[in-house]
Amino acid sequence: MNSRIKQAMYTSPLFSGLGESDIDKLTSAASIRVYGKREALFMEGDPVESFYLVVSGQIKVYKLSADGKEHVLHLALPNQTFAEGAIFGFAGYPASAEAVESSEVIVIPKETFISLLDDDPKLCQRMLKEIAIWLRRMTDIIFSLAFKDVETRLVGYVVSQCHNEYQDVQNGMRFNLGIEKALLASYLGTIPETFSRALRKLQNNKLLSVDGPIVTILDAEKLLSMIEKD
């Protein structure tokens, strides 16, 4: 059990630089939990007691509007941490989290982690870097919500996913969305209907083709030209 936690920690950039003794301290304080499909990890406003490292499955981080609509801020995949930022805030979690599918998650107690920071400036700085990445991600999201239409945001997502799997984007490349379309719609700040139409339009224009969750790039050049800045 503990060895699984330990092993998982080494896969995360946040912990990989830690010394043996720190890893041990964290490992013994952390626990591994399985969340069933649609089970909640925490709700917005809950007091922050821990942050998380995904081992398997998918965790969605989202906010609910007054009338029950949800906006997905982030989808955490295996080897990713989330809610690291929240442990330094005063208030509760700024968003809610729930398992999209059955997921294994390592729960790292806030206090244990913070006490490590006292003695390890390097860890603290790695943490700062980690949070800075979030910050950039957030500013990018704000920007795209403020300026780009749904179609462009979708293309941005497709291209970035393609970058993840291959190094660049070329015609004929093929990848799995890896995420329910309704979830992706919400992540892109829209609703399934509008998302679906945007996808249809890209297919009609022969920029890409879609078969279920599989996307094939047909016109990399045009796709890239849609999202390029200045």
Added chain:
Amino acid sequence: MNSRIKQAMYTSPLFSGLGESDIDKLTSAASIRVYGKREALFMEGDPVESFYLVVSGQIKVYKLSADGKEHVLHLALPNQTFAEGAIFGFAGYPASAEAVESSEVIVIPKETFISLLDDDPKLCQRMLKEIAIWLRRMTDIIFSLAFKDVETRLVGYVVSQCHNEYQDVQNGMRFNLGIEKALLASYLGTIPETFSRALRKLQNNKLLSVDGPIVTILDAEKLLSMIEKD
């Protein structure tokens, strides 16, 4: 000169807990600069060399779209720091910054500051807290862009400003927007025309009255009910 810098540092929550020697080190590495109206501090993508503490004036932090439209992410006022997050990233500044009016700014070199972090875990943690606040701010902005209409976002701003000056929001309270309306429009993710109409509508409905930059609360209850969550 140095004494002004020192004094300004003590007013910022980020530095106020620092020891005498650290403050001295920062003070001697930092410089104070005056930026004229509309002068740029840095552009998006520029290599990050420093972060900033505003002494006087206003600095807007914004992103430009491909076709030249700008979206204001933040307006930094006296005693506030900005771009702290950027100094931990790998890439350049994620946004641009420019003086709205003639402004005095303390420039704190990235390297000097980071070297302090090595020896001072407390400072590092305060930094983490500071960035966590940004993170929350960002998630709130994303949420409101995704879900709320312009009018509601405007009311949210009015109420939060009112909270800044008074503790709560009551009929008859009066405050200065303290920011150009076009800038505020951009900050709210819209354009001056739409902003103006939203303000007009609130006046017509007798929720508030506006005289130039002066806003008077007329119906606090209704305003609050517009923004309350769940």
Added chain:
DNA sequence: CGTAGGGTTGAGGTTAATCAAGTATGGTGG
């Protein structure tokens, strides 16, 4: 075979961006 969940499509309405023009104000130069 019936139902549920994920996804798509269509019609219609609302919000907000665009385009165009107009008002108010303050400063500048004659």
Added chain:
DNA sequence: CCACCATACTTGATTAACCTCAACCCTACG
């Protein structure tokens, strides 16, 4: 002191994006 201009802001008409609601398709599955 006034004409001129720039800037900030406002207003109106038009258009485009996208949300809502409703229906429908498809596949999996009990």
